[in-house]
Amino acid sequence: MTGPVAPSPWHTLPAVVDTVVVGAGIGGIAVASGLLRAGHRDLVVLERADDVGGTWRDNVYPGVACDIPARLYAFSFRPNPDWSRRFAPGAEIQAYLQGVARAEGVTPHVRFGTELLDARWHEGPEDAAGWVLTTSRGVVRCRSLILAAGRLSEPRLPAVPGLDRFPGTVVHSSAWDPRTSVAGARVAVIGTGASAVQLVPHVAVEAARTVVFQRSAPYVVPRNDEAVPTTEREHAAADPAFLARERATLFDQAEAGHVARRAPGAARDALRRLALDHLAAQVPDPAMRRALTPDHEIGCKRVLLSDDYYPALASGRAVLESSALVAVDDTEAVADSGRRHPVDVIVLATGFAATEPPVARRVRGRDGLLLADHWGGGMTAWATTLVAGFPDLFVVDGPNAALGHNSAVDMIETQARFVVAVLRRARADGARTVEVDADAERRWTADLDAMAAGTVWLTGGCRSWYVDERSGRLTLLWPGTARAFRRTLERLATQPLPRRAA
DSSP: OOSOOOOOTTSOOOSEEEEEEEOOSHHHHHHHHHHHHTTOOOEEEEESSSSSOTHHHHOOOTTOBOSSOGGGSSOTTSOOTTOSBSSOBHHHHHHHHHHHHHHTTOGGGEEETOOEEEEEEEOOSTTTOEEEEEETTEEEEEEEEEEOOOSSSSBOOOOOTTGGGOSSEEEEGGGOOTTOOOTTOEEEEEOOSHHHHHHHHHHHHHSSEEEEEOSSOOOEEOOOOOBOOHHHHHHHHHOHHHHHHHHHHHHHHHHTTHHHHHSSSHHHHHHHHHHHHHHHHHOOOHHHHHHTSOSSOTTSSOOEEOSSHHHHHHTTSEEEEOSOEEEEETTEEEETTSOEEEOSEEEEOOOBOOSSOGGGGGEEOGGGOBHHHHTTTSOOOBTTTBOTTOTTEEESSOTTOBOSSSOHHHHHHHHHHHHHHHHHHHHHHTOSOOOBOHHHHHHHHHHHHHHHTTSHHHHSSOOOTTBOTTTOOBOSBOSSOHHHHHHHHHHHHTSOOOBOOO
């Protein structure tokens, strides 16, 4: 299952196709696999890069790995008994996704090196209405358009004065060049999110000096990662039922974490105590502990997993700068504290444009409405998938479709099944378009806003990428459990859509 997926330049871009999927990451692979298994073969997957994998293709920084147990971070239809560790390294996840794309027959449908530049809904008679897509390799028309570009595809770059004139190396964690060397260098890591916590211990081992710019301290809990014994991997491969039971157990354990996000109480207190005890055990210096103690409620931001981040700081291998980067002055990184740090390499672990996906600026629905404008107050979609005013458009892993406590793969798979079911029924019924009513989308959004009210994501006193800064709405996360998400979409898939009036 290892090795890159070979690009397919011999596959021309068709002028007309029934369905186009944008993105060949986890979402695109899940949807395309489901469509193919349902017998829906008239489809093309557009991928701007030269391989499948999305996030796991792009993120190759030192120490990159998943923070969800590996056996839960896999498709239910393609379980993997051969993960080498409890938390899979990034390269193994990428190899797994490559293998799934091959095994499920997705690869021949992918057009690599093909970027979506513009998508416009074209009105017309029944046999002419549809999407007109302009890509980097030409124009294609389709009936249904599925956006699976993901939330972690466009890096967020900070507007820091002088950064563009820095004479050294600047790299975002998601665009790490394997040829980048930090050996003997003075390195600044900007940010203390999930990527930073993983890469800092590895960079600090090689660099002459590593300084970590912390705008806000994160909560970190023990990772407890370990190698999976060969005997266990062999047993899992020989006994699929064992693998299914373990996956179910891990799923239930993760679901239990939602209680701590839902409301204050014993579950949240226990999670906070776990994190603060971990900090106390690994950072003996009281002043450093104070600097590393979060000033918001646990769960408000992503809770991080690491056993080596705190030790890297406590040992002095990495230096904590407990304030934000505010300027770059020639070869010095200037902190909000006024301290100046000489650096040769700046690593931007500053996250992604998650609440305002750039692809939304390339999609126009009825009457030329831009998706980015429809989402001007935050992303919305009925059933997290269908957007009013955008016929036959499906958004995967978009509005309120992520989680703060369980596996994104499970959510994506649930959503992919919903898309396949809706499309299959529409084709069987001879429906002209798949489209929902604007009032239905508004009611759905109001219900989600009511569910989100009172959760830690909105009351925890932090600034997080889960919340749209323009409206203050929780737009990234589903405010319930993964099991509730599954039940909801399975139910809606069997019911008539709240269609737009003709």
